[in-house]
Amino acid sequence: MDGTLFFLFAAIAVICAVNLVVQKHPINSALSLxxxxxxxxxxxxxxxxxxxxxxxxxxxxxxxxxxxVFTIMLLNTGVExxxxxQSWMAALLGIxxxxxxxxxxxxxxxxxxxxxxxVKFGWAVRGPLDVxxxxxxxxxxxxxxxxxxxxxxxxxxxxxILGAMVLARKEMD
Amino acid sequence: MPAxxxxxxxxxxxxxxxxLGVAGFLFRKNLIxxxxxxxxxxxxxxxxFVAFSYKFKLVDGHIFTFFVMVVAAAEAAVGLAIILSVFxxxxxxxxxxxxxxxx
Numbered sequence: 001m002d003g004t005l006f007f008l009f010a011a012i013a014v015i016c017a018v019n020l021v022v023q024k025h026p027i028n029s030a031l032s033l034x035x036x037x038x039x040x041x042x043x044x045x046x047x048x049x050x051x052x053x054x055x056x057x058x059x060x061x062x063x064x065x066x067x068x069v070f071t072i073m074l075l076n077t078g079v080e081x082x083x084x085x086q087s088w089m090a091a092l093l094g095i096x097x098x099x100x101x102x103x104x105x106x107x108x109x110x111x112x113x114x115x116x117x118x119v120k121f122g123w124a125v126r127g128p129l130d131v132x133x134x135x136x137x138x139x140x141x142x143x144x145x146x147x148x149x150x151x152x153x154x155x156x157x158x159x160x161i162l163g164a165m166v167l168a169r170k171e172m173d
Numbered sequence: 174m175p176a177x178x179x180x181x182x183x184x185x186x187x188x189x190x191x192x193l194g195v196a197g198f199l200f201r202k203n204l205i206x207x208x209x210x211x212x213x214x215x216x217x218x219x220x221x222f223v224a225f226s227y228k229f230k231l232v233d234g235h236i237f238t239f240f241v242m243v244v245a246a247a248e249a250a251v252g253l254a255i256i257l258s259v260f261x262x263x264x265x266x267x268x269x270x271x272x273x274x275x276x
Contacts, residue, residue, distance in 0.1 A: 006178045010186045017190050017213060021197040026205045033209050036190070040216055043183065049223045052238050056219075059242050064212065064249045071253045072205055077266045080203040102192065106185040113184065117228060118177035133223075137232050138239070146236050153243045160247035167254035 002121050005046060009039040024079045026072045030065060037061040046121050049133035183224040190217035204259065204266040208252050215245050 016035035023029045037060045044053040142150050194217060197210035219238045226234025260266055 002177050017193040026203050029206050029209055047223050047227050049235050052235050075260050105188045109184045110181045113181040117180045119180050120177040133235050141232050141236050160250050164250040164254040168257045
C-alpha cells in the first residue's frame with residue numbers, strides 16, 4: 001500500500017514537473033506546478049508530517065498559486081517565444097548526460113542513507129519511530145525553541161506586504 | 174509493490190524535482206515561469222527536509238519547512254509585484270529582452 005501510494009504520487013509529481021518545464025504557455029506551467037504541490041502533500045502525509053501537508057495545500061497550492069494564476073491572467077503575455085536551437089551538440093548529448101547525472105545522484109543518495117530505514121505510513125505518528133508531525137508537536141516547537149524566528153517571520157511578511165504594495169501601485173501624481 | 178519504501182527513494186525524488194527546477198530556471202524565457210521553477214526547487218528541498226526529519230526523529234525539519242513556506246510566500250508576493258512593474262515599464266516578460274544592465 002505504501003509502495004503503491006509512493007510510486008503513484010512520485011510519478012504524478014515527476015510528470016507534472018516535466019510538463020512545467022516543457023509547456024509553452026505559463027498558465028499550463030502553473031497548473032502543472034499545482035499538481036506537483038498536491039502530490040508532494042500526499043508524500044508529506046506518508047512521511048508523517050500532517051501539519052506540513054495541510055500547510056502545503058493551503059499556503060502553496062492555495063495562496064501562492066492563486067497569486068501566480070492571477071498575475072498570469074492580468075498580464076496575459078501569451079505563448080513565449082523560443083530561440084531556434086543553436087547547438088547540435090546540446091541536442092545530441094543533452095538527454096544521455098541528464099540520465100548520467102540522475103543516475104549518479106541516485107547512486108550517491110542510495111549510498112549515503114542506510115538501506116534498512118523504511119518509510120511506512122503511521123510509523124512517524126504512533127509507532128516505532130515517534131517523530132510526531134501533527135499540529136501539537138509543531139506548535140510546541142514553534143512557540144518554545146523557535147519563538148524568535150517565528151516572530152521575525154511576521155516582520156518579514158509585513159515588509160513583503162508593504163514592498164508588494166509599493167511596487168505594484170499605480171502612480172498617483 | 175513493496176509494503177514500505179526506503180527513505181532514499183524520497184531523497185532521489187527530491188533530487189529529480191530539484192534538477193527539473195534548475196533545468197526550467199535555465200531554459201525557460203518567460204519571467205513568471207522562471208519564478209515558478211524557483212518554487213519547484215523550494216518544494217524539492219522541503220521534501221528532503223521532511224525526509225531527514227523522519228530519519229533523525231526530530232520535528233526541526235518540519236519547522237524549517239514551515240519557514241521555507243513563509244519565505245516563499247513573501248518571495249512570490251514581492252517577485253510578482255516586481256514582474257508587474259517590469260511589464261508596466263517594458264511591456265515584455267521575455268528574459269532576453271530585459272537586458273538594461275548588460276554591458
